[in-house]
Amino acid sequence: xxxxxxxxxxxxxxxxxxxxxxxxxxxxxxxxxxxxxxxxxxxxxxxxxxxxxxxxxxxxxxxxxxxxxxxxxxxxxxxxxxxxxxxxxxxxxxxxxxxxxxxxxxxxxxxxxxxxxxxxxxxxxxxxxxxxxxxxxxxxxxxxxxxxxxxxxxxxxxxxxxxxxxxxxxxxxxxxxxxxxxxxxxxxxxxxxxxxxxxxxxxxxxxxxxxxxxxxxxxxxxxxxxxxxxxxxxxxxxxxxxxxxxxxxxxxxxxxxxxxxxxxxxxxxxxxxxxxxxxxxxxxxxxxxxxxxxxxxxxxxxxxxxxxxxxxxxxxxxxxxxxxxxxxxxxxxxxxxxxxxxxxxxxxxxxxxxxxxxxxxxxxxxxxxxxxxxxxxxxxxxxxxxxxxxxxxxxxxxx
Numbered sequence: 342x343x344x345x346x347x348x349x350x351x352x353x354x355x356x357x358x359x360x361x362x363x364x365x366x367x368x369x370x371x372x373x374x375x376x377x378x379x380x381x382x383x384x385x386x387x388x389x390x391x392x393x394x395x396x397x398x399x400x401x402x403x404x405x406x407x408x409x410x411x412x413x414x415x416x417x418x419x420x421x422x423x424x425x426x427x428x429x430x431x432x433x434x435x436x437x438x439x440x441x442x443x444x445x446x447x448x449x450x451x452x453x454x455x456x457x458x459x460x461x462x463x464x465x466x467x468x469x470x471x472x473x474x475x476x477x478x479x480x481x482x483x484x485x486x487x488x489x490x491x492x493x494x495x496x497x498x499x500x501x502x503x504x505x506x507x508x509x510x511x512x513x514x515x516x517x518x519x520x521x522x523x524x525x526x527x528x529x530x531x532x533x534x535x536x537x538x539x540x541x542x543x544x545x546x547x548x549x550x551x552x553x554x555x556x557x558x559x560x561x562x563x564x565x566x567x568x569x570x571x572x573x574x575x576x577x578x579x580x581x582x583x584x585x586x587x588x589x590x591x592x593x594x595x596x597x598x599x600x601x602x603x604x605x606x607x608x609x610x611x612x613x614x615x616x617x618x619x620x621x622x623x624x625x626x627x628x629x630x631x632x633x634x635x636x637x638x639x640x641x642x643x644x645x646x647x648x649x650x651x652x653x654x655x656x657x658x659x660x661x662x663x664x665x666x667x668x669x670x671x672x673x674x675x676x677x678x679x680x681x682x683x684x685x686x687x688x689x690x691x692x693x694x695x696x697x698x699x700x701x702x703x704x705x706x707x708x709x710x711x712x713x714x715x716x717x718x719x720x721x722x723x724x725x726x727x728x729x730x731x732x733x734x735x736x737x738x739x740x
Contacts, residue, residue: 420603421596423642425531428605432640437526437535438542440636445543447515447523449496455550457492458569461540464497464559466507466528469514471559472497474689476518478696479563493565494551496520498540500528530599533618533644541632541648544625553581554628556648557620562684562695564665571665571682572622580630582653584621585683586662587645588614600643607641615650616660617668618643620683630656675699676706 422428438444452459460480464472476482480495497520502508515521524539526532537556544554553572557563575581590612592602623631634652641647649660665682673691675698678684687695698704 423603423606426642434538434635434640438538444525446525447521449519451494451496452548452551456494458553459548459551460495460555462495462497462557462559463536464499466499466502466511468559470689474692478692479565496522498536499523500526500536502528531642534640534642534647537644537648538635541628545629545632549625551625553622554625555622560686561620562687562692564682567665568682580627580658581624582627582649582658582660583663584616585666585668586614586616586660612646613650613654614660615646618645619668619685620666621649627658630658675701675704
């Protein structure tokens, strides 16, 4: 190999300008600063996006001030949202009810001929024992067919569950008793308003020739003879919406409470007067008006406040109190129960106990009506019992 090719080659010297070095460092600092600014902006954008993606209960913080727009990041982060009905969930009933379509999964034919009174009992899918107890006591088939001369019909209103076994059992139960109405919505506590509006929809479509509709629950004992007696005494020219009247009740703002109502659901200080959802009666003409009102009234998850308060107010229907209705549990005393249309918080075993006591002909009561409680007065201030607010001392009247 040529020795000349192995000799070191002299390279030209590189001259580095001090000015160029300074410029390079300045450019690096600028790029670094811009990077930090971009990261800070992304971080600020991330915070509200993160909160909006959280579960319905974001926290147990304060409720927003009425002056704050609900879309602000502070409001989103501070309001404890209601499970199933977050601030951005549509509360347009038409989205869920589909008024133009038939939505019933199971729909019994029980209104031919139309009854004088239709009783719809809201029941959970799993509450088979409660339904059996009602069928064997105050809504037994013999009395419905003979004692009341088919003037009274009953049906249990259910939603759906994600348990296929339970859904199949409901189909079998319906085949046996022909008294199940099942609609297309998930049967949860915060969907009770959907349930009641589905009731109004079904009755309006399938039983609008009935004279009266009663809504009640499967933990209620209903004294049908006394209810019929009460309804037949009502003026025939008036529209009826009758039950246990709640006045001046305030929304509960404690997110830990079962009846929590966030400001974005209901911003007013008090609810309109309404009837306890444990049991109320309406003429079917009122049922139709309440249904139409519900289609244009933003949903509130408390079904009794919504149906007999907000929708009744929009439809210009006045709810009326009757002492025979009560949401407070009564003593299992035959002389008390004979004067009660509804009795609340009755389990399956006590259904039979009350039924036996009411049908005991050996029991005699004095001419004076026996009561098991003093009438409860409701007001704007006081203690909470459920989402009802009772005043301790000063007596006011529902007007």
